Amino acid sequence: MAPATVHPSAHGLLLEPHGPEQQRLQAALERLGLEVTVSGSVEEAELVLESEPISIIIADYDLFVLRHEPRFTFNVPVMVVTESPALPPAHAAAINAGAELVLDVASFAQPPVLKHYVDALTRGFARQREPVPERSSVGEAFALPAPELQDESGRLDARRVADFLDVPLKTLVTGLADERAYKAVFKTPNGTTAQTILQPVFNIIATLRRGFAGDRSAVLRWLRTPRPELRGQVPLDVMLKPGQIRAVSALVSQAWLGIPD
Numbered sequence: 001m002a003p004a005t006v007h008p009s010a011h012g013l014l015l016e017p018h019g020p021e022q023q024r025l026q027a028a029l030e031r032l033g034l035e036v037t038v039s040g041s042v043e044e045a046e047l048v049l050e051s052e053p054i055s056i057i058i059a060d061y062d063l064f065v066l067r068h069e070p071r072f073t074f075n076v077p078v079m080v081v082t083e084s085p086a087l088p089p090a091h092a093a094a095i096n097a098g099a100e101l102v103l104d105v106a107s108f109a110q111p112p113v114l115k116h117y118v119d120a121l122t123r124g125f126a127r128q129r130e131p132v133p134e135r136s137s138v139g140e141a142f143a144l145p146a147p148e149l150q151d152e153s154g155r156l157d158a159r160r161v162a163d164f165l166d167v168p169l170k171t172l173v174t175g176l177a178d179e180r181a182y183k184a185v186f187k188t189p190n191g192t193t194a195q196t197i198l199q200p201v202f203n204i205i206a207t208l209r210r211g212f213a214g215d216r217s218a219v220l221r222w223l224r225t226p227r228p229e230l231r232g233q234v235p236l237d238v239m240l241k242p243g244q245i246r247a248v249s250a251l252v253s254q255a256w257l258g259i260p261d
Contacts, residue, residue: 015059028108077121158189175240
């Protein structure tokens with residue numbers, strides 16, 4: 001089978017500090033047939049954008065989010081690469097800085113997944129840039145109250161989250177963490193351990209709830225429908241496999257931002 005390739009005219013700008021990681025990401029993009037220009041700083045990237053026909057920016061989280069003081073809106077889609085896309089502060093900060101998508105760096109080792117996101121971003125960017133009335137940001141979606149998931153103090157309650165997803169508490173917690181965490185959460189379902197392991201799940205549910213106008217049945221239907229982006233797997237099943245929830249977080253953010261399949 002021939003390797004997957006992106007549109008032959010696509011030209012990517014890789015914003016990544018020089019080093020082994022830059023070389024690895026560049027090689028992954030070039031294997032897809034993407035012409036790549038590399039920049040080691042935001043300032044250099046801005047000069048490249050003025051002189052070359054860039055289709056997409058693939059940016060290191062630290063360079064794009066932490067060191068970038070936006071002086072203008074990029075006229076091309078931005079994919080931010082990080083090792084922790086499921087963490088709400090990292091995710092919301094990247095989106096607020098102007099990114100369209102936050103992607104796990106591990107996706108670069110999976111050509112079909114990487115191709116899907118590059119194609120989706122470049123195809124859907126023009127429509128995404130059109131203003132949508134009264135549309136909240138991903139960060140605002142994370143901040144929404146969810147009484148069916150939280151106790152009276154606003155802390156996530158593991159039993160309520162399990163009930164919402166219609167899965168056993170032990171299945172939920174051991175899938176996200178391990179048996180030791182389950183013992184702690186079983187004893188204190190709204191404790192510190194529960195807050196840590198449930199936050200990525202809350203991000204996913206909160207975003208889907210907002211997208212489906214609070215309709216729990218629609219959220220569950222989405223989570224239980226096999227997705228080609230997950231190689232035909234069901235999002236809920238993937239979420240409950242150790243270390244796999246990032247893939248679902250990235251997929252949900254893509255859907256929230258209106259990027260087409």
